[in-house]
Amino acid sequence: MENIAFIGLGIMGVPMCLNLLKAGYPVNTYTRSHTHPSIPEAGAHLCDSPRAAAEQADIIILIVNDTPNVEQVLFGENGVIEANLQGKVIVDMSTISPVATKAFAQRVQAAGADYLDAPVSGGDVGAQAGTLSIMVGGSESAFQRVLPLFQVMGKNITHVGDVGAGQITKMANQVIVAQSIQAVAEALVLASKAGADPEKVRQALMGGFANSRILEVHGKRMTAGTFTPGFKVNLHQKDITSALNTARELGVALPGAALFQQLLSSCIAQGGSEWDHSAVIKVIEQLANHSIRDDS
Amino acid sequence: MENIAFIGLGIMGVPMCLNLLKAGYPVNTYTRSHTHPSIPEAGAHLCDSPRAAAEQADIIILIVNDTPNVEQVLFGENGVIEANLQGKVIVDMSTISPVATKAFAQRVQAAGADYLDAPVSGGDVGAQAGTLSIMVGGSESAFQRVLPLFQVMGKNITHVGDVGAGQITKMANQVIVAQSIQAVAEALVLASKAGADPEKVRQALMGGFANSRILEVHGKRMTAGTFTPGFKVNLHQKDITSALNTARELGVALPGAALFQQLLSSCIAQGGSEWDHSAVIKVIEQLANHSIRDDS
Numbered sequence: 017m018e019n020i021a022f023i024g025l026g027i028m029g030v031p032m033c034l035n036l037l038k039a040g041y042p043v044n045t046y047t048r049s050h051t052h053p054s055i056p057e058a059g060a061h062l063c064d065s066p067r068a069a070a071e072q073a074d075i076i077i078l079i080v081n082d083t084p085n086v087e088q089v090l091f092g093e094n095g096v097i098e099a100n101l102q103g104k105v106i107v108d109m110s111t112i113s114p115v116a117t118k119a120f121a122q123r124v125q126a127a128g129a130d131y132l133d134a135p136v137s138g139g140d141v142g143a144q145a146g147t148l149s150i151m152v153g154g155s156e157s158a159f160q161r162v163l164p165l166f167q168v169m170g171k172n173i174t175h176v177g178d179v180g181a182g183q184i185t186k187m188a189n190q191v192i193v194a195q196s197i198q199a200v201a202e203a204l205v206l207a208s209k210a211g212a213d214p215e216k217v218r219q220a221l222m223g224g225f226a227n228s229r230i231l232e233v234h235g236k237r238m239t240a241g242t243f244t245p246g247f248k249v250n251l252h253q254k255d256i257t258s259a260l261n262t263a264r265e266l267g268v269a270l271p272g273a274a275l276f277q278q279l280l281s282s283c284i285a286q287g288g289s290e291w292d293h294s295a296v297i298k299v300i301e302q303l304a305n306h307s308i309r310d311d312s
Numbered sequence: 313m314e315n316i317a318f319i320g321l322g323i324m325g326v327p328m329c330l331n332l333l334k335a336g337y338p339v340n341t342y343t344r345s346h347t348h349p350s351i352p353e354a355g356a357h358l359c360d361s362p363r364a365a366a367e368q369a370d371i372i373i374l375i376v377n378d379t380p381n382v383e384q385v386l387f388g389e390n391g392v393i394e395a396n397l398q399g400k401v402i403v404d405m406s407t408i409s410p411v412a413t414k415a416f417a418q419r420v421q422a423a424g425a426d427y428l429d430a431p432v433s434g435g436d437v438g439a440q441a442g443t444l445s446i447m448v449g450g451s452e453s454a455f456q457r458v459l460p461l462f463q464v465m466g467k468n469i470t471h472v473g474d475v476g477a478g479q480i481t482k483m484a485n486q487v488i489v490a491q492s493i494q495a496v497a498e499a500l501v502l503a504s505k506a507g508a509d510p511e512k513v514r515q516a517l518m519g520g521f522a523n524s525r526i527l528e529v530h531g532k533r534m535t536a537g538t539f540t541p542g543f544k545v546n547l548h549q550k551d552i553t554s555a556l557n558t559a560r561e562l563g564v565a566l567p568g569a570a571l572f573q574q575l576l577s578s579c580i581a582q583g584g585s586e587w588d589h590s591a592v593i594k595v596i597e598q599l600a601n602h603s604i605r606d607d608s
Contacts, residue, residue: 111419114506137520149520172519175514184506184511188499192522195495198568203484206555209562210410210480215480216472223468224433224445226488228524259502266505269599271575272494275567303565 017041020165021073023066023089023096024080024110025051028136031143032079032109032169034058039168046071065094075162076106076129079136082254083112090120101129105158107165109150111135111190113258114183115265117153121179130158131179135186136170139247147171151189153181187262190255193293194276196230201297204238208308215239234294241309246292253280313337316461317369319362319385319392320376320406321347324432327439328405328465330354335464371458372402372425374530375432379408386416397425401454403461405446407431407486409554410479411561413449417475426454427475431482432466435543443467447485449477458526483558486551489589490572492526497593500534504604511535519539530538530590537605542588549576 017040022033025047037043037058045051045060046069056062063069066089070076076096078089086108090096096106106124108117108131121131132154142148148170152159159175166173176185200218203226207217218235221227237243256277263270282299283291301307313336315507318329321343333339333354341347341356352358352500359365362385366372372392374385386392387418392402402420404413417427428450438444444466448455455471462469473502496514499522503513514531518524533539533577559566578595579587597603 025565038469044564070381119341137522139521146373149516151516172516174512174516174519176516177508180506181508181512184503184508185516187506188503188508188513189517189520190523191499191502192492192495192517192524192527195491195498195568196488196522196524199488199491199495202566202568203487205558206487206562206564207480207484208475209564210483210558212473212477212480212484216470216477217484220445220470220481221485222448223470223528224485225525226433226492228492228526229521230524231488233521234534245491262506263502266502267600268502268505268602269596270498270502271571272491272498272568275571279567300565304563306564310335 018074019072020044021046021069021076022060023047023069023076023078026079026081027053027062027140028143029079030055031140033060035078035146035168036165041165044073047062066090066096067094067098068094069266070099070104074104075165076104076111077109078107079109081110083116086110086120087116088111091123097123099125101127104129105132105162106130107132107134107162111186111255112183114180114187114262117183118180130155132158132162133179133182134166135182136188137189138170141168150174151176151182153179153183155175180298187255187259190252191259191270192274193230194252194256195272196228197234197293197296198276198279200231200235201238201300204235204297204308205300207305207308209304209306211237215310237294238297239308243291243295245290246294248289249280249283249293249295250289252278252293253284256280314370316340317342317365317372318356319343319365319372319374321351321434322375322377324439325375326351327436329356330584331442332462340369353606362386362392363390363394366392366395366397370400371461372400373405373461374403377406382406382416383412384409387419393419393423397423400425401428401458402426403428403430403458405430405432407482407551408479410483410558413479414476426451428454428458429475429478430462431478431521433482433485434466436470439465446470447472447478447481449473449479450475453526479547479561483551483555486548487555487566487569489526490548490552491568492524493589493592494572494575496527496531497534497596500515500531500604501596501600501602505600505602506587510604533588533590534593535604539587539591541586542590544580544588545576545587545591546585548589549573549580552576
């Protein structure tokens with residue numbers, strides 16, 4: 017059984033790491049902040065640097081927020097790159113820039129390790145249940161080597177292409193999720209102000225071409241008015257801004273994603289930075305001066 | 313068994329009417345244009361006016377294009393209203409204005425009949441298979457009376473609310489479908505221009521929160537480049553324009569739906585009026601000067 021280093025124990029990292037521990041993998045962990053007590057209780061060894069965690073491991077998994085944090089873990093002081101990496105695989109499960117990903121992979125490969133980008137979708141619920149969707153970029157051999165670990169953490173595991181392809185796919189995911197939320201929000205506000213029961217409308221729509229995971233999960237949050245994350249508005253703002261930046265660099269226009277970014281900004285202006293992203297409906301409600309719920 | 317009048321034998325009407333005939337209902341039909349030969353072959357009686365079709369029927373079903381055509385069938389020369397309507401039910405399965413629907417229902421009710429608006433989703437494929445999603449507005453008693461007929465034509469049948477609620481739900485459906493198509497188009501163009509295989513990306517996304525009927529069906533049409541309708545660009549333009557008009561009257565702002573309307577206009581400018589609405593991806597491709605397929 018391969019030795020694992022697991023770096024980043026946030027809302028996603030803790031349950032993912034616990035699933036690896038439950039499956040019997042020896043795990044060395046590192047986190048910048050305090051560790052959730054369940055991690056050492058489940059048998060993980062706590063290390064005091066990314067370098068120390070990587071030193072004894074065969075496969076080094078990262079899941080942290082944003083590109084600069086991945087860079088810090090890999091290449092900062094006492095970073096992963098300072099460990100002996102010969103024959104190892106680095107697996108970045110964070111959601112970061114596909115362009116930076118390619119540059120990180122080159123530096124890691126020069127140090128003798130393979131590199132996979134493997135961002136996830138499915139939220140903390142999927143992380144806990146081990147049902148994450150995992151989108152993987154990198155070599156076939158590295159993918160096959162890490163696949164048993166992915167299967168412990170996720171359910172829909174797709175090897176999309178070369179290094180960077182996982183991040184590109186996650187970016188595409190966030191672009192679709194964004195506009196799906198907006199679509200459901202507009203539809204429910206229109207139906208509600210026209211006099212229909214938004215929850216009945218939602219259930220009727222689930223039978224036809226309008227059906228989506230977002231209508232099922234986020235549409236329910238909208239009609240129920242439960243905006244506890246889930247996935248926070250400010251994290252979706254980060255991801256959609258990253259998608260728009262990448263699109264600009266590539267020469268791609270994303271008018272729908274750009275519009276959603278403006279709605280997120282308005283949602284944050286309402287104090288919604290930490291709300292679930294389904295709360296974008298509050299912006300559409302404000303535009304219509306109408307709430308779809310009785311609570312306001 | 314109730315006697316049926318079926319008015320409107322277009323791409324949707326023919327298979328829906330055939331399913332009623334197969335189920336053993338006696339059907340009187342009327343159509344402005346020529347009748348598909350399968351209809352008289354299956355035993356339907358052809359009438360020379362909506363009035364004649366309605367005269368002998370208990371339940372009068374309409375499925376025609378657009379509000380003025382429903383008005384013509386109901387209230388024009390030799391229209392349904394000229395028949396004896398006492399104790400009958402008129403079921404409008406067309407997709408038309410919810411405001412006009414309420415006015416039509418009042419005139420019909422004054423003539424002694426009940427009225428249901430029951431627009432459908434699922435396309436010609438769903439009509440043929442008898443798996444349409446049917447969104448119904450009107451009284452509970454009329455709904456229960458017509459339910460056995462709906463069950464012959466469809467699968468997901470929801471009684472959403474009073475008269476007009478079916479049309480409002482269909483409008484909400486079209487608003488969601490519109491932005492879902494745009495979302496998938498933007499995501500696939502971004503991924504493809506970034507170097508990923510759009511079909512592999514589509515398959516990976518089907519495992520997570522980005523999944524939708526549109527990603528499954530219309531996303532496949534986009535990557536395969538098959539834009540045979542399905543649902544035509546000009547019909548979606550009609551429906552989304554109707555939704556925007558209703559929204560304006562109600563005081564609802566639909567920024568995403570309005571943006572999609574502009575993309576439809578551009579698609580029509582490219583000659584795409586008769587293409588399937590998934591062809592909106594051609595507008596996003598043109599904005600990026602990049603096709604996701606090898607064919608261009």
